Amino acid sequence: MESLVLTWRQDDRKKDCYYLADGVGSTYGPFTIFVLFEVGVKVGSTVTPTDLAKLQERQWRETIREAALSILDRRMACTAQIKRLLLHKYPDHIETIGRVIDWLQNEQLLDDFAYGKRVAEQFIARGKGSYAELKRTLMRKGIDQKTMNRIVETITYDEYPSAYQSAKKQLFVIIKKVDKELIKKGLPSSSRQRLIRHRLAQYLSRQGYQQEMIHRVWDAILQEASFP
Numbered sequence: 230m231e232s233l234v235l236t237w238r239q240d241d242r243k244k245d246c247y248y249l250a251d252g253v254g255s256t257y258g259p260f261t262i263f264v265l266f267e268v269g270v271k272v273g274s275t276v277t278p279t280d281l282a283k284l285q286e287r288q289w290r291e292t293i294r295e296a297a298l299s300i301l302d303r304r305m306a307c308t309a310q311i312k313r314l315l316l317h318k319y320p321d322h323i324e325t326i327g328r329v330i331d332w333l334q335n336e337q338l339l340d341d342f343a344y345g346k347r348v349a350e351q352f353i354a355r356g357k358g359s360y361a362e363l364k365r366t367l368m369r370k371g372i373d374q375k376t377m378n379r380i381v382e383t384i385t386y387d388e389y390p391s392a393y394q395s396a397k398k399q400l401f402v403i404i405k406k407v408d409k410e411l412i413k414k415g416l417p418s419s420s421r422q423r424l425i426r427h428r429l430a431q432y433l434s435r436q437g438y439q440q441e442m443i444h445r446v447w448d449a450i451l452q453e454a455s456f457p
Contacts (some may be wrong), residue, residue, distance in 0.1 A: 289322055293329045298338070307341045308334070309371030345372040345380045353386050357395075360388055361437025389445065392438050396429055396446045403428045 296318060297311055306314075308330060315326045333339035345367050352363050363386070367377045407424045410416070416424075426447055433443045 286325060289319070289325050290328060293319055293322060293325055294332065297329055297333060301333075301338060305344050305347060306339075307344045307371045308339055309373075311339060313371075341372060341376045342379060345370070345376055346383065348372070349380050349384050353384065357391050358388070359392065359437035359442075360386065365437070388438065388442060392433060392436075392442050392446050393449060395436060396433060396450065399432050400425075400429060400450065403432065 293315060297315060300306060300311060300314060311333070312326060312330060315329070316323065319326060330339065348367060348370050349363060352358060352366055358366075360381070364377060364381065367380065368374075372380070403425055407421060407428065410424070411418065411421060429447065429450075430440075430443050433446065434440075438446075
């Protein structure tokens with residue numbers, strides 16, 4: 230490694246031409262020369278192992294940067310997703326991956342808030358799920374708690390239609406099970422509505438709906454003439 234020397238000459242058009250020679254005729258590309266100048270190597274000096282280590286780190290940084298940009302060209306992603314994909318491909322370059330991610334964020338090429346906001350908007354457009362489910366979706370996508378809270382504060386989402394439709398879809402399944410239970414256990418028919426309400430509340434609670442929303446849905450169901 231110590232035999233590498235940064236050399237200068239003029240080409241046939243009398244333009245400056247720098248190259249790195251190893252004494253046996255091998256030369257290296259312009260990127261290598263550029264990085265060596267960056268790390269302070271002078272023309273005519275021997276390239277040290279330290280210089281080569283800096284060169285290698287820079288080369289890996291460029292490789293990983295291009296990989297990250299390639300991912301972002303194909304789709305939006307958040308920091309956690311990019312980091313996971315890069316670590317899977319370059320597991321021995323954790324620090325370099327961190328520098329690349331910092332660069333992406335500084336250049337506003339990686340924006341967790343913008344990505345999370347888009348995920349939230351898509352969730353709302355589907356009209357299915359509670360606020361709690363929205364938060365779980367953001368967390369599964371790799372959005373951190375602080376960013377998630379900022380996103381939720383900026384959106385308006387009425388979860389009632391989703392809660393109501395979910396309840397209506399499950400209601401008759403619950404009624405069927407409750408009626409069987411009443412017969413099997415010999416329970417009085419006066420217990421029927423209480424059991425239905427309890428089971429429906431449990432179901433909606435598992436979906437992430439709060440008690441206030443559950444009460445609102447139940448009141449709406451009771452007002453329907455079709456409630457059995």
